[in-house]
Amino acid sequence: MPKITANPLMVGGTFDAAGGKPSTIIEEVARGVKHILGGVRLINGGGLDLLSALVAQAYNEEIVLWMPHVPNTLFGSNFLPTIKKVNPHCLLISSKANPAMKYKLPDIMQHALFNHSNLVVEFSIPPERGEGRVFARVLDPLANVYALDGEPGEMTTDYFSDCMGWVGKNIARRIQVLKLIRRTKSVRLPSMHGLTFGEDAHPTDFIEFAKKCAEKFDELIPKTAMTHRFVGNTSFRCTAGFPSFRDQGGNNFYISKRNVDKKDIKPSSFVPVQISGNENSNICYGGYNKPSVDSPIQRALYHYFPKINYMIHGHVYITNAPKTKWPVPCGSLQEINEILEVVDGMKVGYALLDSFVINLNGHGFIAGAEKVPELKGILNNMEARPAPELQN
Numbered sequence: 288m289p290k291i292t293a294n295p296l297m298v299g300g301t302f303d304a305a306g307g308k309p310s311t312i313i314e315e316v317a318r319g320v321k322h323i324l325g326g327v328r329l330i331n332g333g334g335l336d337l338l339s340a341l342v343a344q345a346y347n348e349e350i351v352l353w354m355p356h357v358p359n360t361l362f363g364s365n366f367l368p369t370i371k372k373v374n375p376h377c378l379l380i381s382s383k384a385n386p387a388m389k390y391k392l393p394d395i396m397q398h399a400l401f402n403h404s405n406l407v408v409e410f411s412i413p414p415e416r417g418e419g420r421v422f423a424r425v426l427d428p429l430a431n432v433y434a435l436d437g438e439p440g441e442m443t444t445d446y447f448s449d450c451m452g453w454v455g456k457n458i459a460r461r462i463q464v465l466k467l468i469r470r471t472k473s474v475r476l477p478s479m480h481g482l483t484f485g486e487d488a489h490p491t492d493f494i495e496f497a498k499k500c501a502e503k504f505d506e507l508i509p510k511t512a513m514t515h516r517f518v519g520n521t522s523f524r525c526t527a528g529f530p531s532f533r534d535q536g537g538n539n540f541y542i543s544k545r546n547v548d549k550k551d552i553k554p555s556s557f558v559p560v561q562i563s564g565n566e567n568s569n570i571c572y573g574g575y576n577k578p579s580v581d582s583p584i585q586r587a588l589y590h591y592f593p594k595i596n597y598m599i600h601g602h603v604y605i606t607n608a609p610k611t612k613w614p615v616p617c618g619s620l621q622e623i624n625e626i627l628e629v630v631d632g633m634k635v636g637y638a639l640l641d642s643f644v645i646n647l648n649g650h651g652f653i654a655g656a657e658k659v660p661e662l663k664g665i666l667n668n669m670e671a672r673p674a675p676e677l678q679n
């Protein structure tokens with residue numbers, strides 16, 4: 288585990304017109320965070336003016352643990368949704384109070400996706416405990432639950448712990464990993480505007496296959512019944528998957544546009560992306576739709592594996608496929624090396640590799656092939672990821 292130190296801003300406790308109230312639970316969580324990161328600037332409860340000042344401060348922070356309790360009657364919101372809008376590159380750790388367990392896991396995930404939280408701490412009072420004790424667990428938007436450190440205290444079967452210091456340590460351990468995550472920017476190239484794939488790309492079969500995959504993903508990825516509450520009627524992210532194909536003879540591949548609808552995968556859903564460039568260079572694409580977040584990973588794989596012409600990534604597992612070691616977020620560059628390590632284990636030279644199916648730990652799978660029929664086997668071997676999936 289990397290030894291990263293930090294001194295993040297943490298806001299918790301109650302904020303109201305009467306000057307608020309500190310929370311002993313938040314204090315314990317903060318102690319755990321500090322134990323690992325070496326520091327934490329905790330503001331635990333206060334008046335509404337203070338909270339407004341803290342929001343402004345959060346817009347300039349690198350790491351923000353935003354867990355204030357604000358009575359609904361005052362704001363209807365605790366500013367959480369604005370933090371990533373103003374400060375998109377911060378690491379945001381939010382919380383969701385779920386005392387009566389009214390919200391199911393997909394609802395908590397939806398909350399994390401809507402607020403662009405990198406982690407969410409779910410606080411609950413599991414009914415089987417019956418003593419009103421608060422339990423908590425640390426989740427990411429892909430439903431991984433983190434149990435990385437030491438003694439968890441009393442645990443429930445769903446990995447809720449009653450030891451808040453341990454919860455804080457788990458937040459901090461995951462922050463240390465997330466701080467190392469690298470991504471690339473996407474840049475629209477006017478010279479690629481209006482580019483369409485050549486006739487010899489033959490994507491018709493592949494698009495049919497991608498649609499069938501999307502139907503399977505939709506069956507297997509847990510959905511929230513509460514979309515109206517957090518994000519209007521948009522569907523849970525990524526159920527369409529991330530299909531792409533190589534443009535024969537060209538230096539481009541075509542990948543589905545960002546947030547494509549599963550009912551809507553058609554030739555015009557695909558965005559041209561240049562294969563050239565190293566792993567860290569910008570993703571260059573054509574047209575007015577951004578390519579999917581998985582583009583940097585697939586660009587690198589098209590570069591390394593010249594025989595691979597089709598790829599698909601989705602957030603389910605393929606039964607018995609080899610698996611990467613570490614969970615990394617969707618679209619982060621670390622995943623490229625994780626995948627290459629598994630391919631190295633297959634003992635086929637990159638130049639000769641003509642198909643692969645790899646599970647991505649805590650994330651999903653990626654599969655590639657020279658021809659479409661070689662990919663079709665995965666359709667009968669998809670399985671839902673555990674929800675939550677334990678990472679320890």
Ligand SMILES: [Zn+2]
Pocket residue numbers: 581600601602617618650651
């Ligand atoms: Zn993904």
